Amino acid sequence: MSAPRIRIRLKGFDYRVIDQSAADIVETAKRSGARVAGPVPLPTKIEKFTVNRSVHVNKKSMDQFEVRTHKRLIDIVEPTADTVDELKKLNLPAGVDISINV
Template sequence: MRVFSAPEVLDSEEFLDVPDSDTTELLVLRLSTLGTMLTRWQSRKIRIKLRSYWVKLIEDSCKQIMDAARTTNAKTMGPVPLPTKKRIYCVLKSPHVHKDARFHFEIRTHQRLIDILHPTAQTIDSLMQLDLPAGVDVEVKL
């Protein structure tokens, strides 16, 4: 049996003769590498992260995404509510005097996470056809 390798490994030889005793060991190594590649391909998932200032919009968007994924028989996980980020802005009430008088404004950003496991081409097509509201930020990772 001949095993091909890079020239820098074999010192300018193009191939190496391997005895039959090492053949099974090499074959097991190749099959285990192929098995890990196959499990990586099968464990594909789409991770969708939604952000919005309004809870109702983000919940409606999650429902639309979950319905689209379930109609194509894809396994879904979520929506998982992530911690709400709260940004507080402090603004002076008066432009000249009264330094102690201030307004406090806050913006709350609500977040949800949805995982779609083993998506098919039909699943991706149905997700692309969705018309989500303008107040929802969608981030998709494969």
């Protein structure tokens, strides 16, 4: 049987907030005595939207907008009960989507 592992995925639009949140999680996990792998930057998803500038004329005149979704992956290998308690107490800023798999 494999060792217990907690896999944390962070997603957000601002990479600075994601990196700061990942650093907080890694520092908290290391302080509680667990081994940490990561944060690993995953590919950035770029969604592009093209819209007309004008409603009636100038079909060739368009604007492009994009939304970038940055992702990070953190593996906590062999977590202790103290690690789980400390991670529960951790406050993450707004704009960070977190998913945890055990």
